[in-house]
Amino acid sequence: MASMARDLLAQESVHSTLARITASATELVEGCDAAGILVLHDSKVETLAPTHQLVIDSDQLQQRLGEGPCFDAARSSQG
Incomplete structure (x- = not known):
């Protein structure tokens, strides 16, 4: 974990x-x-730093359905 923390601190941008x-x-x-x-922006999803197109597709599907594990977690953390 310490090594990962140092690695994250060494990054030059938020992205x-x-x-x-x-x-x-x-x-x-x-x-x-x-x-x-x-x-989550209201009911619209934005996928940051995806490692694979599958992640974007999954997030978009959760947006269309208005539910899903990541969508639900993001929605519950807003309130």
């Missing part, structure tokens, strides 16, 4: 930091093949 976070998820979490950060 680079977010990309390193999602890349780390695929490297460190067993079974995680793709990662991204879902941000």
Whole structure:
């Protein structure tokens, strides 16, 4: 964790930091093949730092359905 923290601090931009976070998820979490950060703007999703197109497609599907694990987590953290 200390090594990852140093790596994140070394990033030169917010975009680079977010990309390193999602890349780390695929490297460190067993079974995680793709990662991204879902941000909810009212009921519209934005996918930050996706590691694969699958993440964007999944987030868009959750937006269309108005539900899903990431969409629900983002929505519950807004209130």
